[in-house]
Amino acid sequence: MGPKMMAVVKQKRAPGARLAEMDIPRLNPDDVLVKVKATALCGTDLHIYEWNRWARNAAIKLPQVMGHEFSGEIVEVGKAVVDLKPGDNVAGETHIPCGKCYQCQNGQQHICGNLTLYGVHTNGSFAEYTKIPAICARKIPSSIPFKIGAVLEPLGTALRTCLEVGVSGKHLAVIGCGPIGLFAVAVSRAMGAATIIATDVVPERLQLSKEIGADVSLNPMETDLVEAVLNMTHGIGVDAVIEASGSVDALNQGFGYLRKGGAVGLIGLPSTPIKLNLGPNVIFKEARIIGIHGRKMFATWITMETMLAKELLNIDPIISHLKSLSQFEEAFDLIKTGKGCKVVLDPAL
Ligand SMILES: NC(=O)c1ccc[n+]([C@@H]2O[C@H](COP(=O)([O-])OP(=O)(O)OC[C@H]3O[C@@H](n4cnc5c(N)ncnc54)[C@H](O)[C@@H]3O)[C@@H](O)[C@H]2O)c1
Ligand SMILES: [Zn+2]
Ligand SMILES: [Zn+2]
Incomplete structure (x- = not known):
């Protein structure tokens, strides 16, 4: 003993x-x-x-x-x-x-x-x-x-996704304002995203996303996201989508407002296999889909530690x-x- x-x-x-x-x-x-x-x-x-x-x-x-x-x-x-x-x-x-x-x-x-x-x-x-x-x-x-x-572990997952899709100077949507989505909002703000649109179905989470640095916070239960995002981006769509909700419907909407040639970073884990309309949403769009499982060991950590040391992350x-x-x-x-x-x-x- x-x-x-x-x-x-x-x-x-x-x-x-x-x-x-x-x-x-x-x-x-x-x-x-x-x-x-x-x-x-x-x-x-x-x-x-x-x-x-x-x-x-x-x-x-x-x-x-x-x-x-x-x-x-x-x-x-x-x-x-x-x-x-x-x-x-x-x-x-x-x-x-x-x-x-x-x-x-x-x-x-x-x-x-x-x-x-x-x-x-x-x-x-x-x-x-x-x-x-x-x-x-x-x-x-x-x-x-x-x-x-x-x-740092979940923050790193979010940070790596921001690096993989490319956020600096870009119009970006972050789906889901749980901890991972909110970390992605904080990181992309610090990395110089041009526009951050955050979505969630919980009002308190949307409020938090504003505090963290989202420009616009939208609830898909109240707003037609595809229409709203296209309106905000002169009909073009966002350069990048970071999916951190695990919701299949939200992901499909995301492909609807992703611009041609844009990138989708997938973090959220749907509980069921999903259906995706590959022709219009991926192939003709030339969407880049990037699955993310955790952090690069240890490149992601090094960047994260640098950004924290410089107090860049809210x-x-x-x-x-x-x-x-x-x-x-x-x-x-x-x-x-x-x-x-x-x-x-x-x-x-
Ligand atoms: N890939 C990885 O390495 C990795 C690591 C950790 C977590 N995850 C996954 O990432 C996701 C996010 O993690 P978390 O800890 O932030 O989870 P979380 O459950 O706290 O956050 C998910 C958020 O999405 C919101 N949401 C639900 N439906 C929505 C919709 N239709 N539109 C917009 N938002 C919606 C929820 O209200 C919630 O705030 C989870 O699916 C989790 O399993 C993946
Ligand atoms: Zn975890
Ligand atoms: Zn091995």
Whole structure:
């Protein structure tokens, strides 16, 4: 029996989770042990918490410590770790690469052929301590507060999408103002987008998008988006669409107001296969469709850290609540109902 810690644990193949005492993880030679300072909830955690169809089929082994977005301080390193030491502040990169496959050898570790996900296929970060392979422990400067460190993972996904579609000097639509969409609004504003049109079906989220820097915030329940966006762009359409809602209808509308030759960055995960009218919407339009799975390791992180160091990103308003580990049920409720946006847990509270 080794030392113990408190953690939010998914114990049963049914909805819910429990605050429980767990062993502090033991390290393999390539791991680091992190004292978690801040850890954020995301939609994936909610899926696992509710144990929906996706979670049931995601090869999750129980019991499991939940959570995957985190930052903290290294307290111990495995025998083979050379470039990190106790006292270093780190944020978690959730994509665990094998380091050997075709993609890993090709500078695409983030889509490794044997990819496993920290906090989905391993124990996670809703805990006082967590272990993670050193390759996934990204050292961050002490100038980045831990609560921001905890959201670098989703911020990076949004930032990378902005880079892939190209936003500077462009007219852009961001579909969905959840944390990822809002991060995309903040990043594209900082990168010099000409026009940012944000869409959501929740008024509070649209309000937040304005605070973050959207020029126009539209609700598809109230406005015909294709007509409105074409009107705003002299009948041409937007240069780029960033899809961060997962809504099939919203994506199809997006293709309707994308300009010929424009780019679509896909982040949102639809729960069903989608129908797309390829002739008019993609082929004759020469639309570039770019799927995004996480961050480039570690080019995306470097850009993100630079932009944070230069205080270019207006992302503080996206973090809506700070809670303790024991308040996890309340925290899940906040993201489920949309009353909260990014909810962060602090294990020291
Ligand atoms: N590709 C990746 O690497 C990656 C990583 C993390 C999350 N995701 C996915 O990205 C998406 C966004 O993540 P999030 O954490 O911001 O989720 P979220 O659920 O908090 O945000 C989605 C937002 O879309 C809005 N929405 C729903 N229907 C809409 C519609 N018709 N038009 C406009 N907005 C609509 C919702 O009200 C909500 O605010 C999710 O689908 C998530 O699964 C992908
Ligand atoms: Zn996440
Ligand atoms: Zn690999």
